[in-house]
Amino acid sequence: MITLTPRLQAVADYVPSQCRFADVGTDHAYLPVWLIGHGVIDSAVASDLRQGPLDHARATAGLYGFEDRFDFRLSDGLAAYVPHEIDCIAIAGMGGEAIRSILSAAPWTMEHTRLILQPQTNIPELRQWLTESGYRIEEERIIREENRWYTVLLVSGAADDTRWTPGTRLTGNPLRWAEDSDRPAYLQFLLERLEKQIRGLKQASEPNTQRLTALTQAKEELTLMLKNGKEDLSCQR
Ligand SMILES: C[S@@+](CC[C@H](N)C(=O)[O-])C[C@H]1O[C@@H](n2cnc3c(N)ncnc32)[C@H](O)[C@@H]1O
Structure with missing residues (x-):
């Protein structure tokens, strides 16, 4: 089974058992493959803006025999999702601005949805935007990976x-x-x-x-x- 990097492991640790999970900007789909492989979830939606990364995702899922557990979608952010079909969303490895624009276009994520965000840039601006836009930062983790630091935010739709x-x-x-x-x-x-x-x-x-x-x-x-x-x-x- 895949071993996640500490950054992705920190994201995985926030995923509740048997939630309806989506990995937005999945690229190689390491995160959902690990979650399925460890029995945290049975299936996942894995989406990406581009076909190349989605092909990588399909290849990883195929390698572990999980292809039929996946719904692969070409999607700009959450555009190809039906509101509330998912109750836990990971958006990792993207800039803070991109995360903000994905959430702005999908206000349904403010209701009954657990968001696990791992922004690469503009983290102070994203924090402030979240709390001023109807989201609550429930918890923050920092992860050191070699010489880099990463932040993982656990976010819900509530007053902050x-x-x-x-x-x-x-x-x-x-x-x-x-x-x-x-x-x-x-x-x-x-x-x-x-x-x-x-x-x-x-x-x-x-x-x-x-x-x-x-x-x-x-x-x-x-x-x-x-x-x-x-x-x-x-x-x-
Ligand atoms: C650096 S990779 C991160 C992959 C994985 N989530 C991780 O954290 O290791 C960023 C991925 O996000 C995708 N992406 C960028 N903007 C996006 C958007 N608006 N909607 C969906 N995917 C997007 C890119 O195509 C790329 O595959």
Whole structure:
């Protein structure tokens, strides 16, 4: 059976047993093949924007004898889905902007649907958009894979009154952090990146003072988070 990378394993860990599952942007379909192979689900919808990745998905499913457990769909986001036919959707390995546009076009995902999102870029913007658009970030995990960090968001359609600050937009709401032993190392990574950005801004001939203020506030927040852990909270549950 397939061994998932830690990133995809973190996504798989959020999939409830026997849900009606869809993998949007499936590419090789490693995730749904693993879920079926481990008896988490009996069948899955696997969709992709492009035919090439969908062919890869079919090939992987065939390799494990699972082709008849799959409904393969060529689909831009959730366009080829009927609202509510699915109750758990994974969207992994895509930019935050693409995830936002997929969800914006399918508001039915705000009702009775578990979303497992693994954005590659624009994560602070996606967090804020989600909570301002009727979604709730239930939990966040961070995963270290070789020299890269990944974020996995478990999202539902419910009210989320998180008040974002420059720091929490970067780290997520500390009250929703999963117990990740790598969290301090991740905060340290973010802090060092912030310090580098601040140094760069200060050296500019005309520093962007608004951005400098936000980055400096974020740095102060992250320093406190590292010192005090979850107890120092600058936002509400
Ligand atoms: C980097 S791969 C990620 C594959 C897998 N989900 C993973 O996390 O390993 C991104 C996949 O998303 C697909 N994709 C990009 N935009 C999409 C969209 N709007 N709707 C469906 N699939 C999309 C791409 O064709 C590609 O196969």
